[in-house]
Amino acid sequence: MKAQSKPESTAAKALTKALGGTRVDPPPVWLMRQAGRYLPEYRALRKQAPDFMACCNNPVMAAEITLQPIRRFALDAAIVFSDILIVPHAMGRHVRFAEGEGPLLEPLGGHGDVDRLDPLRVVEGNQALMETLALVKAELDNKTALIGFAGAPFTLVAYMIDGKGGGVFARTRALMTEDPALLDRLLSILAEAVSNLLIAEIDAGAEAVQIFDSWAGLLAGGKGFERWSIKPIATIVSAVHAARPGVPVIGFPRAAGDGYDAFIAGTGVDAIQVDQMTPLSTMQALQKTLPVQGNLNPEVLLAGGVGLTDQVHAIRAALAGGPHVFNLGHGVIKETPPEHVAELVAALREPSGMVS
Numbered sequence: 001m002k003a004q005s006k007p008e009s010t011a012a013k014a015l016t017k018a019l020g021g022t023r024v025d026p027p028p029v030w031l032m033r034q035a036g037r038y039l040p041e042y043r044a045l046r047k048q049a050p051d052f053m054a055c056c057n058n059p060v061m062a063a064e065i066t067l068q069p070i071r072r073f074a075l076d077a078a079i080v081f082s083d084i085l086i087v088p089h090a091m092g093r094h095v096r097f098a099e100g101e102g103p104l105l106e107p108l109g110g111h112g113d114v115d116r117l118d119p120l121r122v123v124e125g126n127q128a129l130m131e132t133l134a135l136v137k138a139e140l141d142n143k144t145a146l147i148g149f150a151g152a153p154f155t156l157v158a159y160m161i162d163g164k165g166g167g168v169f170a171r172t173r174a175l176m177t178e179d180p181a182l183l184d185r186l187l188s189i190l191a192e193a194v195s196n197l198l199i200a201e202i203d204a205g206a207e208a209v210q211i212f213d214s215w216a217g218l219l220a221g222g223k224g225f226e227r228w229s230i231k232p233i234a235t236i237v238s239a240v241h242a243a244r245p246g247v248p249v250i251g252f253p254r255a256a257g258d259g260y261d262a263f264i265a266g267t268g269v270d271a272i273q274v275d276q277m278t279p280l281s282t283m284q285a286l287q288k289t290l291p292v293q294g295n296l297n298p299e300v301l302l303a304g305g306v307g308l309t310d311q312v313h314a315i316r317a318a319l320a321g322g323p324h325v326f327n328l329g330h331g332v333i334k335e336t337p338p339e340h341v342a343e344l345v346a347a348l349r350e351p352s353g354m355v356s
Ligand code: CP3
Pocket: 031, 032, 033, 034, 035, 036, 037, 046, 052, 079, 080, 081, 082, 083, 084, 085, 097, 101, 102, 103, 149, 165, 212, 214, 331
């Protein structure tokens, strides 16, 4: 059955309607990294905490940061302010954010370090996140949905093995050939941890959850994509569906190239977030199977002006035939003027007759 032929859902929120398979016009909108450094009110609050992890671990502060973009732009969803690296942190790996360098982790040694990882610590170690979700939920009106999230096992493991981001991940790549069984073991530990975390986020108030496989592109096109991206995410999706049926799970295998079909079929996600490299024609094809989310280029948002409004109209028009959630193809760039986000939302919400 085509996703867009499902009956109108009774849910009042545009986001949950669209994620449930209903065509909503104009489409609901939220932006990856909608809370963060491009907002002066975020930078002001962030200065009051010793570091970024302390912000995430302070529920009052994290709830306030989550709500900042909602107040400014009346977006259709709030995404809880946190980070994907709270998972390795709760499992006992040291994580810090060095100014200008991104995240730095103590790289995993070998089997001994893997033995010491305890997936059960991930929920108890992240009670601050659960409190943040509850605080935000209490503040949202009945139109705005709350999204929880987690990193996908492969992306988390890549940070844990290499100790830093940047896209090279030389140690992770080496492990794929030198000790693939160790990688399998790590990924199944992380799949259990992430399943437990997402279920707890739902219990704390999340109405949808997104799994960020930001570095899935390292695997795309090879056999590893099925084994190390799709398979662990499939484990998570079935655990979440079994435990909390009806809550949509959005998958984001960034830079998956031509791997989206395999990802959707193999993981069982309810909706797919695509990056800005994905053509609108591919999104239209995917939309016949499930709701699609995306995919404005964050650089177009950074630039603003007529280029921005034209692109917003083009994406909306191309995907108007089925369930669509408007988003970027990756996170908001920190130099983005906040007014450009207001322009994006206004352009998207113009009456459809004005949109060519
Ligand atoms: O979307 C939102 O508004 C919610 C908040 C959110 C953050 N990180 C806050 C954050 C989300 C959803 C994330 C996810 C995340 N974190 C991902 C997946 C998405 C993606 O970008 O691919 C990844 C890979 C991370 C790991 C991470 N955290 C990196 C690479 C960095 C450094 C980024 C940079 O630009 O310096 C972070 C830090 C981070 N996470 C910041 C924020 C607001 C900046 C920290 C600061 O204020 O100093």
